[in-house]
Amino acid sequence: MDAAKIEQGVRLILEGIGEDPDREGLQKTPERVAKMYEEVFAGMTQDPSEHFETLFDEHHEEMVLVRDIPFYSMCEHHLVPFFGLAHVAYIPAANGRICGLSKLARLVDAYAKRPQVQERLTSQIADMLVEQLNPQGVIVVLEAEHMCMSMRGVKKPGAHTTTSAVRGAFERSQATRNEALSLIFAPRRTM
Numbered sequence: 001m002d003a004a005k006i007e008q009g010v011r012l013i014l015e016g017i018g019e020d021p022d023r024e025g026l027q028k029t030p031e032r033v034a035k036m037y038e039e040v041f042a043g044m045t046q047d048p049s050e051h052f053e054t055l056f057d058e059h060h061e062e063m064v065l066v067r068d069i070p071f072y073s074m075c076e077h078h079l080v081p082f083f084g085l086a087h088v089a090y091i092p093a094a095n096g097r098i099c100g101l102s103k104l105a106r107l108v109d110a111y112a113k114r115p116q117v118q119e120r121l122t123s124q125i126a127d128m129l130v131e132q133l134n135p136q137g138v139i140v141v142l143e144a145e146h147m148c149m150s151m152r153g154v155k156k157p158g159a160h161t162t163t164s165a166v167r168g169a170f171e172r173s174q175a176t177r178n179e180a181l182s183l184i185f186a187p188r189r190t191m
């Protein structure tokens with residue numbers, strides 16, 4: 001990532017809004033923002049497939065679901081955050097392999113930490129799982145609040161957007177899809 005370029009850009013924005021980028025409180029702001037962007041756009045320099053190098057041989061032809069994975073992403077239209085919960089489920093291939101559970105959350109992050117729209121983020125997660133695990137099915141559901149709809153523009157804080165991507169068995173079988181959805185949307189409780 002080109003930090004110097006980001007710093008120049010932030011300085012220009014500050015000038016553009018009528019600020020003095022050299023006043024004490026703002027002197028280090030371009031540098032801070034560049035550092036922050038390195039973090040929130042870390043997915044730009046990551047290959048999401050790298051999280052699937054270690055897989056485990058395990059016979060489990062039933063659903064595996066990790067729900068309520070918190071994520072933060074950046075709306076590519078306004079460069080403000082959208083954030084919420086991701087729910088990722090798959091059914092391993094017959095005699096196939098399973099991945100570490102944390103890798104599902106790492107996959108969400110790898111794609112979230114880029115300029116995004118929620119629909120693409122959802123399908124990229126599903127498609128990478130299909131590619132890496134060749135599973136019998138995948139379902140990904142994302143629920144998010146978009147700051148560009150809350151703090152500006154239409155100003156509807158609390159409006160939530162739900163997107164889903166279904167592949168394989170979850171696409172073909174309504175019963176399988178309903179089982180996943182009922183687990184994903186079951187009332188949240190502490191364990």
Ligand SMILES: Nc1nc2c(ncn2[C@@H]2O[C@H](COP(=O)(O)OP(=O)(O)OP(=O)(O)O)[C@@H](O)[C@H]2O)c(=O)[nH]1
Nearest residue numbers: 075076077082116117118119146148149152153154
């Ligand atoms: N489909 C989709 N739209 C998004 C997402 N994030 C933001 N948007 C929308 O992107 C649209 C951009 O619309 P434009 O009309 O080009 O921009 P704008 O004038 O700032 O629009 P307003 O937000 O309505 O003020 C807006 O309707 C946003 O709500 C997303 O993840 N998916």
Ligand SMILES: [Zn+2]
Nearest residue numbers: 075077078148
């Ligand atoms: Zn936006």
